[in-house]
Amino acid sequence: MRVLGIESSCDETGVAIYDSDAGLLGHVLYSQIKLHAEYGGVVPELASRDHIRKTIPLINKLFDQTGLELTDIDGIAYTAGPGLVGALLVGASIGRSLAWTLARPAIPVHHMEGHLLAPMLEADPPSFPFIALLVSGGHSMLIQVDAVGQYRLLGDSVDDAVGEAFDKTAKMLGLPYPGGPELARLAEQGRADIYKFPRPMTDRPGLDFSFSGLKTYALNTWNASDKGAQARADIAHAFQEAVVDTLAIKCRRALQQTGLHRLVVSGGVSANTRLRQRLDKLAADQQAKVYYPRLEFCTDNGAMIAYAGCLRLQAGQYASATIEARPRWQLQDLDAL
Numbered sequence: 001m002r003v004l005g006i007e008s009s010c011d012e013t014g015v016a017i018y019d020s021d022a023g024l025l026g027h028v029l030y031s032q033i034k035l036h037a038e039y040g041g042v043v044p045e046l047a048s049r050d051h052i053r054k055t056i057p058l059i060n061k062l063f064d065q066t067g068l069e070l071t072d073i074d075g076i077a078y079t080a081g082p083g084l085v086g087a088l089l090v091g092a093s094i095g096r097s098l099a100w101t102l103a104r105p106a107i108p109v110h111h112m113e114g115h116l117l118a119p120m121l122e123a124d125p126p127s128f129p130f131i132a133l134l135v136s137g138g139h140s141m142l143i144q145v146d147a148v149g150q151y152r153l154l155g156d157s158v159d160d161a162v163g164e165a166f167d168k169t170a171k172m173l174g175l176p177y178p179g180g181p182e183l184a185r186l187a188e189q190g191r192a193d194i195y196k197f198p199r200p201m202t203d204r205p206g207l208d209f210s211f212s213g214l215k216t217y218a219l220n221t222w223n224a225s226d227k228g229a230q231a232r233a234d235i236a237h238a239f240q241e242a243v244v245d246t247l248a249i250k251c252r253r254a255l256q257q258t259g260l261h262r263l264v265v266s267g268g269v270s271a272n273t274r275l276r277q278r279l280d281k282l283a284a285d286q287q288a289k290v291y292y293p294r295l296e297f298c299t300d301n302g303a304m305i306a307y308a309g310c311l312r313l314q315a316g317q318y319a320s321a322t323i324e325a326r327p328r329w330q331l332q333d334l335d336a337l
């Protein structure tokens with residue numbers, strides 16, 4: 001089965017074709033970074049308008065690159081949520097209409113299920129069950145994954161998501177949007193042991209996360225510093241260490257608590273080099289194995305949506321001919337395959 005996937009939940013337009021026999025046939029991505037940079041963050045209305053401009057040309061490019069025709073597609077998957085409603089509606093409208101025109105089934109895909117399954121596109125995919133750490137701009141979650149669609153939420157963010165905390169702290173330090181990768185780059189020039197930031201919610205049992213206090217801690221440290229270039233890098237370093245350490249402590253807890261030995265890490269923040277180093281070490285200590293998507297599939301992309309949609313369509317799931325956008329949608333509410 002060959003599935004066209006469309007991602008448009010935030011500031012990236014991604015399209016891809018996944019074939020259940022041959023694997024990923026092609027993918028194309030367009031990032032709106034330049035569009036939002038001057039505002040220091042994503043402007044939802046501008047995002048929607050840009051998805052409208054870009055989605056169909058990107059689909060054309062994808063078909064040119066793969067040498068396929070629209071009629072070679074057996075089904076269409078589109079991100080239905082969670083995300084920005086206007087942005088979601090663009091991919092949903094185009095995906096659903098295309099499916100209707102071609103008389104093919106369409107499946108609304110949960111964006112975080114896409115992230116969660118992204119490591120399955122790699123050469124050595126994890127087998128079930130496993131623990132998934134999902135860390136993106138909108139979510140920080142620890143999930144026990146027993147099978148596709150069987151998700152047990154072990155820990156969730158009580159305030160800011162990890163990526164959001166990276167972005168807000170970066171902005172406060174005067175770094176351009178998107179702040180996460182910029183802050184990570186700056187942290188490399190920071191010195192260890194100059195500042196020691198707290199590890200939120202690690203002194204009590206449980207797997208929930210809270211990162212907004214860390215952002216305030218960074219702000220107060222910045223205001224008390226000489227606001228020079230070295231102080232900025234030292235704060236970036238201390239912030240990143242605190243985030244990475246906190247995530248690693250919770251991952252170790254989740255592995256120990258469940259007795260599982262496989263850890264999947266995905267979502268935008270899984271591109272972070274320091275986080276990968278720390279979790280690789282944790283996995284070695286715990287006799288566990290950690291799985292990541294390739295770097296370009298850590299952040300939003302169409303490939304993960306085509307893949308997740310393909311699994312569901314193959315299992316006989318599809319939606320009625322309505323355009324679905326679900327800005328708030330719980331991962332635990334998904335049907336099992």
Ligand code: KG4
Pocket residue numbers: 010135136137138139162163164166167178179180181184267268269270271272273298299300
């Ligand atoms: O998964 P994603 O592309 O979009 C959402 O679903 O939210 O994640 C984007 C988030 C942003 O907050 C971005 O700053 C963060 O991932 N991010 C990073 C890195 N690369 C992306 N954060 C820290 N270090 C990175 N290298």
Ligand code: ZN
Pocket residue numbers: 111115136137267268299300
């Ligand atoms: Zn995402």
